[in-house]
Amino acid sequence: MKPFTLDRPESAADAVRAVAADPTAVYLAGGTNLVDHLKLGVAAPDRIVDVKTLTSAEIREHDGELVIGAGVRNSDLAADSRVRERYPVLAEALLSGASAQLRNMATTGGNPLQRTRCSYFQDVTTPCNKRSPGAGCSALGGATRYHAILGASEHCVATHPSDMAVALLALDARVHVLGPAGDRVVPFADLHRLPGDRPDRDTVLGHGDLITEITLPAASWARRSRYRKVRDRASYAFALVSVAAGVSLVDGVLDDVRVALGGVAHQPWRAYRAEEVLRGQRPSVELFRAAADAELADARPLDGVDGGNAFKIPLTRRTLAAVLRDLTADPTAEEPGR
Known part of the structure; x- marks a missing residue:
């Protein structure tokens, strides 16, 4: 591991100034990803700026919305009663990620x-x-x-690893950012990038x-939402395919719907085509298949020495249909007609 300087500034604004002034500097919060990269040599910063205690670790209400401080631990967020009741897809996504020890960090x-x-x-070495x-x-x-x-x-075929991010995308979350130029808000749907010819830029x-x-x-x-993750083993494994979805039913019709996919793209993937097919329709197996087919129309599987990943197309189709079936199976959970 390359030697580095560790800074512990007194405020978030001080931390931003410190990192902005040093092109090699990075932030350290829980460290569950960065520390691995330091050990592997993937990251070799000259300066690490510790922000663990500089952002809020509270979950608060504001105008009916839930505001989550950047310092809130994944385990605390998943256990919060408001999240479990009003945003179950997020709690399920968090609990499907990593291990209990890592979620605590x-x-x-x-x-x-x-x-x-x-x-x-x-x-x-590659x-x-x-x-x-x-x-x-x-x-x-x-x-x-x-x-x-x-x-x-042609420059990158890697996938984004976060389960939490897939749920946040489906929930239309907003990201509050403090930068060298001040504060701004970024819709979560705009946070991540596709690789294009600059795969080194994730966001x-x-x-x-x-x-x-x-x-x-x-x-x-959001109250009627689910997260399903398909992986090679029951825990501590990244998604082959995952689906986050939320629906509202009015008089047996899908009045509104949100769908996001994980394990299939460089960024958490919002399934806008599937949503368009589903919205305003009565749930059915045929409808779910049509929605999946619309979203996967441009899917391009890869060959590989390990057999490739063509299996992800039917796996995504089945997983999406299973989640939608679960969400629409209980008519007693419908909203009253309008």
Whole structure:
């Protein structure tokens, strides 16, 4: 591990100034991703700025919405009664991620910013455009079981690893950011990037930008929401495919719906095409299949030495249908007609 300077500033504003002034500096919160990268040599900053105690660790109400401080631990967020009751998809996503020990460390601000677990990205002896732009993508023609079927490019086929981020995307969350130019709010749907020709840039955040809070809007469909994760083993494994969805039913019709996918793209993937097919329709197996087919129309599986990832297309289709079936199976949970 390369030696570095550890700073502990007194405020979030001081932390932002410290990182903005040093092109090699990075933030440290829970450290569940960064520390791994320091050990592997993937990250080699000259300066680490500790922000563990500089952002709020509280969950509060504001105008009917839930505001989550960036310092809130994943385990505390998953256990919060308001989250479990009003945003069950988020609680389920958090509890499906990592292990209890890691959830006790990982933070709300850091979790969505974790980097891909692509084995080539984590192996500094192999070429990787995400780690070193222009080096090439070792995954192409290599082991691709965990890689993208949507939104990939010739420069990168890696997937985003966060379960929490998939749920936040489905919930239309908003991200509050403190940066060198001041405060701003970024819709969660705009936070992450597809790889294009710059796979080294995971998000739209600039150097020195610090997430301070995440807001969850009040929405009836959020109460009726689920997260399902398909993985190789029952725990401590990243998603092959995951689905976060929320629906509201009025008189047996899907009045509103939100769907997001994980394990299929460089970013948490909002299934806008599927939502369009579903909205205003009566639930049925045929409808769920049509929604999945619409979303997966542009899916491009990869060949690989491990058999490739073509299996993700039917797996995504079945998983999405299963979640929607679960969410629409109980008519007693419908909202009253309007």
